[in-house]
Amino acid sequence: MESSRQSEPRARATALETEARTASKATKTSEPPPKDIEPLKPKPISTKPDESPKEGSVTPADDWTEFSRGDPDSPRIALTFDAGWENKPGDKILDVLAKHHVRSTFFLTGRWVEKNPDLTRRISSEGHEIGNHTWSHKRLTKLSAMQITEETDKAEKIIVNLTSKSTKPLLRVPYGERDKRVLSTLAKLGYRSIYWDEDCWDSVKPNVTPAEIEARVTAKTRNGSVVLMHIGSKATADALDSILERLQAAGFQPVTVGELLNN
Numbered sequence: 059m060e061s062s063r064q065s066e067p068r069a070r071a072t073a074l075e076t077e078a079r080t081a082s083k084a085t086k087t088s089e090p091p092p093k094d095i096e097p098l099k100p101k102p103i104s105t106k107p108d109e110s111p112k113e114g115s116v117t118p119a120d121d122w123t124e125f126s127r128g129d130p131d132s133p134r135i136a137l138t139f140d141a142g143w144e145n146k147p148g149d150k151i152l153d154v155l156a157k158h159h160v161r162s163t164f165f166l167t168g169r170w171v172e173k174n175p176d177l178t179r180r181i182s183s184e185g186h187e188i189g190n191h192t193w194s195h196k197r198l199t200k201l202s203a204m205q206i207t208e209e210t211d212k213a214e215k216i217i218v219n220l221t222s223k224s225t226k227p228l229l230r231v232p233y234g235e236r237d238k239r240v241l242s243t244l245a246k247l248g249y250r251s252i253y254w255d256e257d258c259w260d261s262v263k264p265n266v267t268p269a270e271i272e273a274r275v276t277a278k279t280r281n282g283s284v285v286l287m288h289i290g291s292k293a294t295a296d297a298l299d300s301i302l303e304r305l306q307a308a309g310f311q312p313v314t315v316g317e318l319l320n321n
């Protein structure tokens with residue numbers, strides 16, 4: 059993976075990299091705008107390198123808390139799946155999770171739910187947890203408090219209508235882009251930002267293969283890990299069976315984010 063990492067443009071780094079660097083000097087993690095997985099086209103990063111929040115712009119404060127890792131002394135981990143646009147690998151991901159008796163957390167956009175009501179119901183009825191990924195996957199740092207409220211409320215409503223379950227307090231910010239104002243606004247709305255400490259790179263690395271995803275996830279997962287994956291990634295769907303086999307054999311216990319929070 060080292061050689062592929064070098065091909066990642068430096069400017070792709072987002073606020074998340076700040077955290078990743080803190081966690082491990084060797085880890086370069088970012089959530090650049092995914093390509094075909096997410097509803098929004100990535101902005102040409104090379105032309106706007108300063109768009110990413112500056113290092114240090116997201117630091118823990120008294121008025122909000124962000125969750126990105128569970129108990130470092132517990133083998134419990136959470137695989138999380140974000141949904142943007144694609145849906146095709148969704149059923150396969152659910153089949154594999156069921157095979158391994160694993161329940162996960164899915165962060166769904168309202169638009170995705172609108173297009174995939176059956177898959178959304180299946181996610182919920184099979185015991186998985188659904189978190190809010192906003193209605194249309196906009197960059198929350200660019201939105202007013204009122205727009206953020208609309209984005210989250212609209213997604214919450216359609217998910218509650220389909221599943222009878224609220225997404226609160228689980229929310230994943232689109233593109234991982236947040237700042238203190240966004241997090242405060244979300245907190246007032248009853249949401250807690252659920253970040254990750256491990257990005258499987260299924261939305262980052264062009265043409266990533268299942269073997270690469272498997273190698274990365276199995277190498278990086280540690281106690282309490284929250285792993286970022288995407289429901290629209292065929293490579294992730296293809297890698298998941300082996301990943302779960304190996305993680306479980308190593309003693310990790312995949313649970314939902316909610317279970318990790320209440321650990």
Ligand SMILES: [Zn+2]
Pocket residue numbers: 096140141142191195231232233
């Ligand atoms: Zn997303």
